Amino acid sequence: MKFSIPEAKAPMEICWDNIGIPHIFAKSIEDAYRGMGYACASERLWQLHLSNLYATGTAASVMGEKYVAQDLMHKAFNVVAGELPDSPGDYIVDAYLQGVNAYVDSLDDIPPEFRKAGTEPRHYTRQDVASRYRFTGWFQHKSWLEKIYLARLMAENGIEYFRNNVIRFSPEDGQCVEQMRDSILNIDLNIAKLLFPHETRLSGSNNWAISGALSSSGFPILATDPHQPHTMPNTFFYSHLNTPNWDAFGASFPGVPYFMMGHNRDVSWGLTTGFIDTYDVFIENQPPKETLTYTIDIAGETARSFSIAASNHGPVLESITHALGITTANEAKSTTSLDWVMRDQPSSAGILALMPLATNSKELGDALFENDVCPLVNNIICVDRHNDIHRYIATTIRKRPAKGKNHAEQGVTGVVPLPADDPQFHFDLSKAEELLVEVNPERGYLLTANDDTMESAGDYPIHNFATHNSRAKRIEALLQEKIQSRQNPKFTVEDFTNMQLDLLDFRARALVPDILASLKAPVAGIQPDGNLQEAIDLLSSWDFRATKASKAACIFYPLMERRPHLRFLKSVLGTSPAIETLSAVAPALSRFAIHDFMVESSPWLAHRETFNKIIQEEVMSIVEYLTTTYGDDWTFGKIHQIRFGHSLRKYDAWQHMETGPDPIGGSPTTLAMAMHNPPARGTVEQEVYHGPAFRWVVDMADPLRFKFVIAGGNGGRNNSDHISDHYHAWLHGNYYDMSLIRDEIIVKHLWQSKSNSANR
Numbered sequence: 001m002k003f004s005i006p007e008a009k010a011p012m013e014i015c016w017d018n019i020g021i022p023h024i025f026a027k028s029i030e031d032a033y034r035g036m037g038y039a040c041a042s043e044r045l046w047q048l049h050l051s052n053l054y055a056t057g058t059a060a061s062v063m064g065e066k067y068v069a070q071d072l073m074h075k076a077f078n079v080v081a082g083e084l085p086d087s088p089g090d091y092i093v094d095a096y097l098q099g100v101n102a103y104v105d106s107l108d109d110i111p112p113e114f115r116k117a118g119t120e121p122r123h124y125t126r127q128d129v130a131s132r133y134r135f136t137g138w139f140q141h142k143s144w145l146e147k148i149y150l151a152r153l154m155a156e157n158g159i160e161y162f163r164n165n166v167i168r169f170s171p172e173d174g175q176c177v178e179q180m181r182d183s184i185l186n187i188d189l190n191i192a193k194l195l196f197p198h199e200t201r202l203s204g205s206n207n208w209a210i211s212g213a214l215s216s217s218g219f220p221i222l223a224t225d226p227h228q229p230h231t232m233p234n235t236f237f238y239s240h241l242n243t244p245n246w247d248a249f250g251a252s253f254p255g256v257p258y259f260m261m262g263h264n265r266d267v268s269w270g271l272t273t274g275f276i277d278t279y280d281v282f283i284e285n286q287p288p289k290e291t292l293t294y295t296i297d298i299a300g301e302t303a304r305s306f307s308i309a310a311s312n313h314g315p316v317l318e319s320i321t322h323a324l325g326i327t328t329a330n331e332a333k334s335t336t337s338l339d340w341v342m343r344d345q346p347s348s349a350g351i352l353a354l355m356p357l358a359t360n361s362k363e364l365g366d367a368l369f370e371n372d373v374c375p376l377v378n379n380i381i382c383v384d385r386h387n388d389i390h391r392y393i394a395t396t397i398r399k400r401p402a403k404g405k406n407h408a409e410q411g412v413t414g415v416v417p418l419p420a421d422d423p424q425f426h427f428d429l430s431k432a433e434e435l436l437v438e439v440n441p442e443r444g445y446l447l448t449a450n451d452d453t454m455e456s457a458g459d460y461p462i463h464n465f466a467t468h469n470s471r472a473k474r475i476e477a478l479l480q481e482k483i484q485s486r487q488n489p490k491f492t493v494e495d496f497t498n499m500q501l502d503l504l505d506f507r508a509r510a511l512v513p514d515i516l517a518s519l520k521a522p523v524a525g526i527q528p529d530g531n532l533q534e535a536i537d538l539l540s541s542w543d544f545r546a547t548k549a550s551k552a553a554c555i556f557y558p559l560m561e562r563r564p565h566l567r568f569l570k571s572v573l574g575t576s577p578a579i580e581t582l583s584a585v586a587p588a589l590s591r592f593a594i595h596d597f598m599v600e601s602s603p604w605l606a607h608r609e610t611f612n613k614i615i616q617e618e619v620m621s622i623v624e625y626l627t628t629t630y631g632d633d634w635t636f637g638k639i640h641q642i643r644f645g646h647s648l649r650k651y652d653a654w655q656h657m658e659t660g661p662d663p664i665g666g667s668p669t670t671l672a673m674a675m676h677n678p679p680a681r682g683t684v685e686q687e688v689y690h691g692p693a694f695r696w697v698v699d700m701a702d703p704l705r706f707k708f709v710i711a712g713g714n715g716g717r718n719n720s721d722h723i724s725d726h727y728h729a730w731l732h733g734n735y736y737d738m739s740l741i742r743d744e745i746i747v748k749h750l751w752q753s754k755s756n757s758a759n760r
Contacts, residue, residue, distance in 0.1 A: 189578060
């Protein structure tokens with residue numbers, strides 16, 4: 001096939017291999033990025049367009065009323081990029097967009113997704129790219145509702161009931177709750193309807209690396225598997241760029257040239273969501289500083305304008321909910337404003353574009369920041385062939401003043417709302433130099449898995465609402481086990497692929513003893529039966545591996561999804577709007593294990609029998625359902641299955657774009673991560689919807705050859721051969737042996753650029 005990019009300076013080739021990866025062979029870096037843009041648009045144009053609609057606050061203009069609130073939030077908080085500062089990486093962005101737009105211009109017909117939505121492709125700009133970066137930081141971890149909900153629960157019931165349900169809580173945080181109790185109780189929790197998606201789930205990823213001193217090859221090895229919702233097409237687009245002196249392979253969001261995870265001949269980097277707290281909530285007692293007007297275009301309707309009040313800290317949430325008709329104005333003495341750290345920080349389109357050109361770990365880190373600003377919220381580990389391994393927190397964050405052990409001794413942590421009129425809570429911004437947090441550690445390895453990577457280190461709290469540390473602890477345990485082995489202490493690529501498939505659940509191992517104690521405890525009104533005893537027997541002998549064959553997993557994971565802690569809260573404290581909606585809108589308030597409640601001097605201790613009763617009732621109900629539905633033939637694989645597909649698969653043109661259902665092991669807290677939707681009420685079956693978007697391991701001894709597999713495939717068009725061609729390999733824990741060497745690539749389709757007048 002022939003293709004044309006008018007701005008290309010020389011002929012190039014796009015070699016599509018047998019598993020759907022485009023390899024762009026060009027004479028220059030700019031032309032390589034032009035080819036990348038063209039290849040991406042050819043497979044993922046609707047996905048690219050849809051993401052830009054979200055990021056630029058224009059989703060309602062195509063998809064209607066449902067997206068008005070999201071568009072308004074994105075405009076009010078400047079998620080949409082305004083005037084763009086210049087960047088050294090702009091030339092890469094421009095080249096990439098030239099490739100994307102050349103494909104748009106080549107279309108003879110409107111693609112079917114666009115026709116279905118009643119819209120058309122357009123040319124894409126630097127502002128789209130800059131907005132996409134900002135949207136990434138805005139979207140990944142909205143901690144502001146956790147802050148409001150934590151404060152509300154404390155204001156309603158007392159601080160001591162919930163002090164242990166967050167990673168850190170300082171005396172100064174408690175003073176803020178006490179000082180503003182009436183105002184906190186006055187917050188209308190309907191502001192949670194501003195959240196998009198309207199119900200959130202915690203995401204995650206695994207990423208670790210070792211120095212050459214620990215590897216069989218003598219060079220660093222890096223493994224990464226980012227966790228995303230399982231969709232068709234895949235979240236990321238995967239491509240290889242080549243010039244005579246340079247190769248780069250990586251995963252990018254369609255529409256941006258930034259390789260979130262990738263490697264070249266010299267450097268390899270991986271990424272996890274950092275659960276970085278970039279929001280502060282303020283209680284305002286003064287009138288708003290200003291009112292700004294935003295216009296939202298709506299498909300099939302007249303454009304609508306909204307007047308939104310803002311303080312020095314940011315937009316007033318109540319003014320947004322009033323404008324949208326979610327709440328009604330009242331005579332409240334206070335309002336709630338929200339500070340998103342990037343709202344007043346301009347960011348370029350070219351930031352991050354230079355990462356694949358780095359020749360060492362320091363240069364990679366330098367490409368993350370411009371003028372100390374980075375729009376992301378990620379942990380990034382990078383290694384290079386010189387055996388330098390670095391970890392960066394790629395973000396911009398407020399430097400809240402808490403210091404000391406667990407940041408709980410000398411100031412607020414930011415986990416609850418703050419009084420707006422107190423100048424001590426006007427925090428400075430972080431500096432890039434403060435966010436290089438680990439360099440060549442003595443232990444020889446780095447790891448992140450959405451945990452609190454900083455703990456008591458650093459001068460200010462960063463991961464206030466991180467996920468459970470079970471995956472991080474499992475990675476470290478496996479690394480230490482190998483290092484301490486006398487027989488074969490050096491790591492291979494195969495060791496890392498085996499780790500990515502590991503099913504031992506450290507969280508289950510920590511929780512099951514307490515669950516068993518509750519199951520064995522005498523409880524008034526409950527007569528132990530065979531179902532209860534079977535659960536005790538299974539959990540007592542469980543090896544804590546979430547395998548498809550496990551029976552104990554059929555009890556533990558449905559119990560977790562039934563959220564017995566919420567029943568416990570309601571039993572002790574009564575029903576309230578905050579408790580009723582807690583799990584849907586503030587999922588990071590997740591420290592509700594038995595030992596989080598039953599700590600010394602906790603007011604929950606007086607209600608242990610109530611907790612025991614709830615655990616016993618839930619477990620007996622689960623076993624009763626399993627035996628009634630499956631007889632004695634129940635295993636985790638029967639109730640824990642994966643399926644995913646295209647969002648339009650109910651229509652004829654996309655009906656074939658789905659996979660499953662298939663049995664699968666894993667859990668949110670195993671390295672082979674599998675997050676599932678809660679079962680329907682009264683059932684136990686769980687549909688897995690979220691997990692590794694891909695798995696990838698590279699040894700820097702030979703970075704042009706590596707292990708790789710996608711959850712699904714790299715295709716996106718409804719007539720693509722590569723929609724789900726990786727699926728079965730991924731599902732069964734297999735990998736492809738990838739090569740970036742031209743003579744070793746199995747070429748399925750060869751596209752060659754036409755000889756444009758510009759490159760003759």
